[in-house]
Amino acid sequence: MREVTAAAVMAAAARLCVEANLRLGEDVLAALEEARKREESPTGREILAQLVENARIAWEDQVPVCQDTGYAVFFVELGQEVQLVGGTLEEAINAGVRRGYTEGYLRKSIVGDPLERMNTGDNTPAVIHVRSVPGDRLRLRFMAKGAGSENMSRLAMLKPSAGWAGVKEFVRQAVREAGSNPCPPLVLGVAVGGDFEQCALAAKEALLRKVGEPQPEPRVAGLERELLEAVNDLGLGPGGLGGRVTALAVHLALLPTHIAALPVGVAFACHAYRHGEAIL
Amino acid sequence: MSDEPIRLTLPVTGEADAEAIRALRSGQRVLLSGTLYTARDAAHRRMVEALARGEELPFPSEGAAIYYAGPSPARPGRVIGSAGPTTSSRMDAFAPALMAQGVRVMIGKGSRSAEVKEALRRYGAVYLVATGGAAALLARRIKSARVVAYPDLGAEAVHELVVEDFPAVVANDSAGGDLYTEGIRAYRREADV
Incomplete structure (x- = not known):
């Protein structure tokens, strides 16, 4: 077993929160330039x-790229030979979020109870x-x-007979109805298959791939291109004010999914798509 | 974007200013200078509840401009953190009541309801959009900021902002123009749905 301290996890989480919010990733910047x-x-x-x-200004002024510094969402891969100590x-992750959002002057946007709606004051709890x-x-x-983008997420349990055409139409409809709200140009995570919650989770996780990173599977790459074209044909464009680049x-x-099921999940990320990773 | 931006001073005071607001048309670029008040979800709820109790808005409402925004905290020595617009449609239910109190300019992002568009016509008001996510760029145009109401709401408190050359685009005007519909129509490559 290899020991990893909770303090190290906390420090990494805090740094990720601040860096991702202040510095837009090279992948997103390159995609915006290309657009x-x-x-x-x-x-x-x-x-x-x-x-x-x-x-550029956000990094220079050390302010967040967007004032909505978001839910803090973590996908953790925990090696079986890691022993977390302390x-x-x-x-540890929540302590990191608390520190990152406070010391980084990030906005605290989380309410503890969805109906009472009192702000927790430190952006915890994180989604882990x-x-x-x-x-x-x-x-x-x-x-x-x-x-703004999260509120536009959609999931449908289609009939298997709907097939790829049904999937494509559902994605197109989700983006059309979202309009300008999720701050296009978007990055879309789309998952097809699984069950209800696995589909939603896989759509969200698909966002984490670097923008522009090639899809290794040629068939899937072709389907991605088809979806991208269908979405861009909507004409929403930057800011939703009309244009060619909607995503x-x-x-x-x-x-894999059930013989009777065809779930489709669509996760939206805005152009201020802030993400990062650390390996301990 | 077309032509030179139109310069507007806020709040809207007097007949000439009011006429300038009514004359704005969707798609025009504007540069705003003067005073804006931030208010978003929770502040809107409180303001409308206050009005229902017969109380006044927590800022001078005649000709006022409301910016749908919840800024990030300011670092020491700075005016403000990042301050881009939030999605306006969440304020649709409250906007007509505020226009009835004299609010004439709203700034946010995203399209509005039929009720809000109708209220823009009725009151000669305008809905502007700033670029969502351009929050650091927009923050540089904010010259001062102070909380004037509901400090317990944190980022959602009502802030009085003094801005200079704050860039926005007219999305919905008082004559029924709607940039979201018109702009998308020009670039759509699918059948009408």
Whole structure:
């Protein structure tokens, strides 16, 4: 067994929260620059230019890229040979979020009870998903998930007879109805298959792939291109004010499912798509 | 974006200002200078509850401009943190009541309900959009900030902001123009649904 301290997990979580919120990833920036070249709408091009400039200013002024610094969402891969010492994983991550959001001057956006709606004051609790994996490493993947995009998430339990055409139409409809609310140009995580909650989780996790990272499976890559084209044909464009680039990328996950089921989940990320990872 | 931006000073005071607001048309770019008040979900609920009790709004409402925003905290020595717009549709249920109190300009992101568009016509008001997510860029245009109501709401408190050349686009005007519908129609490549 290899020991990893709770203090190390806390420090890594805190750093991820601050860095991801202040510095837009190179993958997203490159995708925005590329989008600027092919956007035909003058308004759209102006918005894309603002977004690139915004990322530069955020880092220079040490302020968040977007004021909605989000739910703190962690996907954790916990190696089976890792022994966590000095505290629990959940406590360590939440302590990191508390420190990162406070010391990084990030906005605290979490309410403790969804009906009473009192702010917890430190952006905890984080949303934490843990998977046990082989090996002696602990991998923390983080996203700051704003509510503008999160509120547009959709899941449907389609009939298997709906097939790929039904999936495509559902994704297109979800993006069309979301309109400008999720702050396009978007990154979309789409999962097909699994059961209800696995589908939602896989759609969210699909977002974590780097934007522009090639999809290794040619068949899936083809389906991703098809979805991207269908979404961009909607004409929403940057800011939803009309244009060619409604989405920067679509990341697709296909999962085993039941003979009677065809679940489809769509997770939305805005253009201020803030994510990062640490390996301990 | 087309042409030079139109400069507006806020709040809207006097007939000439009111006419300038009514004359705005969807798609025009504007640069705002003067005073804005931030208010989002919780502050709107409180303001409308206050009105129901016969109380006044917590800021001078005549000709006022409301910015749907909840800024991130300011670092020491800074005016404000990041301060981009939030999704306006969550305030749709409250906006007509505030326009009835004199509010004439709303700034946010995303499309509005039929009721809000109708109220824009009735009151000669305008709905502007700022670029969602351009929160650091927009924050540089904010020259001062102070909390004027509901400090217990934290980021959701009502802040009085003084802005200079704050960039926005007219989304919905008082004549029924709607940039979201018009802009998307020009680039859509699918059959009408």
